Amino acid sequence: MLTPSSSLSSSPLSAMGVPYVIVKSxxxxxxxxxxxxxxxxxxxxxxxxxxxxxxxxxxxxxxxxTDKYEDQxxxxxxxxxxxxxxxxLRKRAKAAGQTITAAAAAGL
Structure with missing residues (x-):
């Protein structure tokens, strides 16, 4: 009956410790x-x-x-x-002679 929603931003209710849920209908x-x-x-x-x-x-x-989706x-x-x-990134990696993943890791 109670379903969580992870699309909410931080709620003032959770900051005050009030338990709340989003119900499907x-x-x-x-x-x-x-x-x-x-x-x-x-x-x-x-x-x-x-x-x-x-x-x-x-x-x-x-x-x-509340607890499960706080980190998300x-x-x-x-x-x-x-x-x-x-x-x-491809253009920069090609100019540097590296692969895309190596260029992204190096911060190019």
């Missing part, structure tokens, strides 16, 4: 509050009989979303070069 979130749909859900009071279930949801949210949100890009950059 508004209908799935609505089932928590027994409504047709819900866009946002914030829990204030929890009945004592539901406290254990909430604790398991919070621990699952932290383990599967910090890294940008995939190290892939575009056509112009690759052509420029």
């Amino acid at each position: 508004k209908a799935r979130l609505g089932t928590v509050v027994h409504k047709k749909t819900a866009a946002v859900l914030a829990l204030q009071d929890v009945r004592s009989e539901d406290n254990k279930e909430l604790a398991t949801l919070v621990s699952a949210a932290k383990a599967n979303f 949100r910090r890294h940008w890009g995939g190290g892939l070069r575009g056509n112009k950059s690759t052509a420029k």
